[in-house]
Amino acid sequence: MIKISLILVTLASFVLASGGSEGTDIVPRTINFLIFVAIMYYILAEPVKNFFSGRSDTIASKLQQVQEKLTLSKQSMSEAEDRVAEAKILANEILEDSKLESNIISEKISLDSEYELEIISKQNDDLMELDQKKMIRYVVDETLNDLLSDENMPLKKEALSEIILKRVA
Secondary structure (H helix, E strand, O other), X not given: OHHHHHHHHHHHHHHHOOOOOOOOOXXXXXXXXXXXXXXXXXXXXXXXXXXXXXXXXXXXXXXXXXXHHHHHHHHHHHHHHHHHHHHHHHHHHHHXXXXXXXXXXXXXXXXXXXXXXXXXXXXXXXXXXXXXXXXXHHHHHXXXXXXXXXXXXXXXXXXXXXXXXXXXX
């Protein structure tokens, strides 16, 4: 609203300000102004067009570079997501394989332990039998030595050894 009233006031001042019959120089001034605008257009039109078209080309090329980088980034992200998915699958497979291997190894260790315990038990039994036999021999030897060293003994050595053998057996 203010602009319209300002334009009307300006036009009214031009119309009413014609100071009388004296001629105005509005026509020559207008012609001079149009010539000035034409010369300025002729001089500046090409550089201004070149500047703006160059600027547009620069902006377009930068936009194209950004678009290419964005496309590459999307491809890289897609590839990375694929690799992550493959890594998760591989990790699950490795986990399952390790569980199976740990079960197999624990069963093998358990079987080996049982086998070793059986062997140790048999060795212990054999050692106990051997120690019993040694002890029996020792006791028999000591007893025989005591009896045989005694000269007041009424039995002969051969009879005594038969009696002891019968008792031990």
